[in-house]
Amino acid sequence: MSKFPNSRPMKTFILPTFGVLGFVIGSGYALAKTNYGDRKIGFLEEQIAKVGTGVQQAKLLLPAEAEKRATAAKVAEAESARAAELETQVAQIQERARAVTGRQKKVASAPTPGKKLGLGRTALTEEIAAWDVDVVPGGRGLPDGSGDVATGEEVFADKCASCHGDFAEGADNWPVLAGGFDTLGDADPVKTVGSYWPHLSTAWDYINRSMPFGEAGTLTANETYSIVAYILYSNDLVEDDFELNRDNFADFEMHNKDGFIFDDRPAIEYTRWRTEPCMKNCKAEVKVTMRSVFLVETPADGGTESVMNPASIDDLPTFSADGPSFVPVSAQDMDRQNNAVGAAQVIEETDPDAQLIATGKKIFRKCKSCHAVGEGAKNKAGPHLNNLIGRRMGSIEGFKYSSAFKLASKEERIWSEATLDKFLTEPKVYAKGTKMSFRGLKKEKDRIAIYEYLRQFE
Amino acid sequence: MDYLFKPSRRALLGSGAFAALGIATGGALARDPDPLITELQDWASITGAGVDETPYGLPISFESDVVRRNVEWLTASPISSINFTPIHALDGTITPQGCAFERHHSGAIELRKEDYRLMINGLVDKPLVFSYEDIERFPRENHVYFCECAANTGMEWAGAQLNGVQFTHGMIHNMEYTGVPLRTLLNEAGLGAAGDLKDKWVYVEGADASSNGRSIPMEKALDDVLVAFKANGEALRMEHGYPVRLVVPGWEGNMWVKWIRRIEVIDVAVESREETSKYTDVYEDGTARKWTWVMDAKSVITSPSPQMPISHGNGPLVISGLAWSGHGQIRRVDVSKDGGITWETARLGKQGDTKALTRFYLDTEWDGSPMLLQSRAMDDTGYVQPTKDQLREMRGENAVYHNNCIQTWYVNAEGVAENVEVS
Known part of the structure; x- marks a missing residue:
C-alpha cells in the first residue's frame, strides 16, 4: 500500500463512481423501453442518493492526512456535481446506453460469413435416406408397406407389451396408449394415442424411429404399420380386419385432431400480467391452504425418499400486515425438523x-x-x-x-x-x-x- | 500410555455428531478460547494434497450432499427420466456441469468426436455433412443462457407436492455456452431453396435412440440458436450432449436437442411425439395449447428453503434466490415475508444477461417469527410473475408444463422451511 501512496484514493473513488454510473445507464435503458413516468423519476432519485452514499463511504475511507482530505473533498464535490448533472441528462444517458448496448451486441456476436466457407461435404442420397425418415401430418415421408391388426397384435405382444401392456393399457408407470376418451377435461386426463394425439403420422414416426425402447430403429416398415394398426384397434378406432398402408394413411382422422390451439399467452396472459405490481397491503390476510404432500429425504448415497407429510394446516398462524397471528411451537414442527430436514445432513452410515x-x-x-x-x-x-x-x-x-x-x-x-x-x-x-x-x-x-x-x- | 487398547469404532464414528452440535452451539456462546484458533491444527502444520493427486477435481468431500437427485416414482425408468439441480446449495448464477440437471429420453450416450456427424438437409441449396472438426472452424460465440425443462415446477400444479427447491425448481441450469450460430450453418448449406422463410421450419433431431425431434420456426433458428460444443469453458459432459448440442435461448429445454445429428429445413412442423403428445399444455376444458415454446418470467427463493433451514437464529439473514425470463432480462425481483401482503425490492446480482439466470438477494433481519417467503420476478417486457391462483384461473391444474407461479415457503420459528400454498 505504502508503495503506491496515490493509487488508493484513485481506486476508491473511480471504481464506485463507474459502478453506480453503469447501473444508472443500465437502468435508464431498461426504463427507456417502458413508459413509467413517476417510477423513472423515483429511480433516478434513488440512484442519485446512491451516488451520494458512495461519496459518503469514500469519505470514510480517506486517509487522515489533510492534503488527501482536501483532494477527497474536491473529488466529493465533483461527485455531487456529477450526481446533480445526472438528473438533467436522462435523455443523454439513454442515448449513450443505446450506443453501449449496440456495441456490446457487436462484440458478442460472431460475424456471419458473407460468403460460404466451403466447410463440410455434400450429403449423399443414401445418407439422407438413412437419416431423414421423419413422417409429417398427412403421411408425407411414409415408405411403401402395410400392416394389419392381427399381425400388429403379435408384433405388439412380442416387442411392446412388456411396457405398454397387452392391450396398450400401460404397465407400471409406462405410457398408456389406449382409451381415455373424453377425459381430457377431467381432473385427471388420460392422454393416449387415441384420446389425445392429433395426428396419426406422429405415432408412425415415433414408433419407427424411437421404439421399441432399447431397440430403436430395428422395426421394418410393415411391422410399424401393423403396430400402428393394432394401437388404433386397441383404441376401438378400427375393426379387427383393418389394414393400414401408405394409401389409406392420409384418410385417417384422429379423435383429437381439433383439440389443439396455438400458444395464445401473449394475447390472454401477457396483456394482463404486464402491470405494475402491488407493493403494500396487497391482501388483508394470508392463510396457509396446503402443506407439502411429501417430505423429501436426501440420503447420503444419492436419490431421494419421499415420505408423506403428516402435518396439518391447522397448526399454522394467519398472516396480516402486522405479521403472524401467533408463533407456534409444536412438537410436530420439531419432529419434522429432526426427521425430514435433518435427513439432508444424515451422517453417512455406510460400511x-x-x-x-x-x-x-x-x-x-x-x-x-x-x-x-x-x-x-x-x-x-x-x-x-x-x-x-x-x-x-x-x-x-x-x-x-x-x-x-x-x-x-x-x-x-x-x-x-x-x-x-x-x-x-x-x-x-x-x-x-x-x-x-x-x-x-x-x-x-x-x-x-x-x-x-x-x-x-x- | 498403558490404557486398554479397546476402541469402539461405532462410538467413535458417532462422536462426529457431537462435533457437529459443537459447531451449532459454539460461536456467540463460547467463553473459552476457541481451540481451533489457540491450538495448532494439523492443516496449519502438515502438508496437504499434492498437485498429482487430483488431475480433475470434484468438490471437497464435505459438499458430497450437493448432488443431482432424482425422484424415482416420477417416471417408469431412470433411463427415460429427469433429475434435479441442487439449486438450494448453489450461489451466483453459473451451474457447474457436474450437477446440472439431466433429462434423457433414451439415456445419455457416449459419442466420440470422431464418430460425430451433423447433417443439414431438406430445403437447402446443398445438403451437407459436417464433422466435429468442421463445426469448430466456423466463427463462434459465447453466451450464458438458462435451460429450463418445460415441466419444471410441473408437479406443483395440483398443490404443494415436494418439499425442497431442488425438486420444485431444479429442472434448470445456467451455463456459458460456446457454439456456432445455427444461421451460420444454414447459410453454409444455402437457404435459397427454401424460398420465403416466413413459414419455414427447421426440424432438429439427436443421435440417441430417442432422437427427440423438434420443429423450430425459421425466425427463431435464424435469431439466437447456437450449435454448441462447450459449456462453462470445457467440452460438454456426456449427459449434456457431448460432443454437440443445440441451445435454444429462452425456450423450453426439450428443444435443446442433445447429440444433435440432423437439421432439416422443412415447410411444415413435423408434429413429432415431443411436440404433440408431450410438451403441450392441457387446459381445464380439455383443449390443449401447442407450440408453447417460451419460458415466461419466474423466480424462486433458494435460501432459506426446505433444504436450507435458517440455522443461525435471529439477526442478519440473507434471503437469496434466482430469477429468469425467456423473453429477455430480469428487471426487478420483489420479496415478501408475509405471503404477499407486503413486498420489498431485492438487490440484483450481476445484471444485464438476457435469457440467463439472475441472482437476487434481500439482506434483512429476522426476528425469529414465522414467515411466508415469496419472490416475484419482473422482466424487461414488464411481465410480472403470476401467483398460483392467477395461473390456475387461466389454465386449470392439468397443464403439466410452464408453471411459473410464485412459490411460497413457510418458515417456522425454528427456521425450518416448508413448501406450502397460501390463500
Missing part, C-alpha cells in the same frame, strides 16, 4: 470399516513424505510400510534404523494394533531416540484409521 480406511488414507498424507506404502513401495526417509502389522520392528533390510529400533529389533518387538497405537500417540516417548520427527496423532480415532488403512497393505 464403517470402509469409512475408516478412507479417513486413514487422508491422514496418511501426513506420513507420505517419509513413508511409502502399496505396490512397489520403497524405503524413503522412513521404511516402507507394506506388511507392517505383524512384522518385527526395525526389520526392513537395508534401512538405517535408529538405535531405538535396532534395540526393538533385537528384543523381537512386533508391530501390532496396540504397539502402533502407542508409538503413534507419542513417537518420541514410545521409541526414545527414533529419527522420526513426526509429533504423533493425538486423536484415538485417527490412529485407528491409520491402522485400518495400513492393514490394507498386507
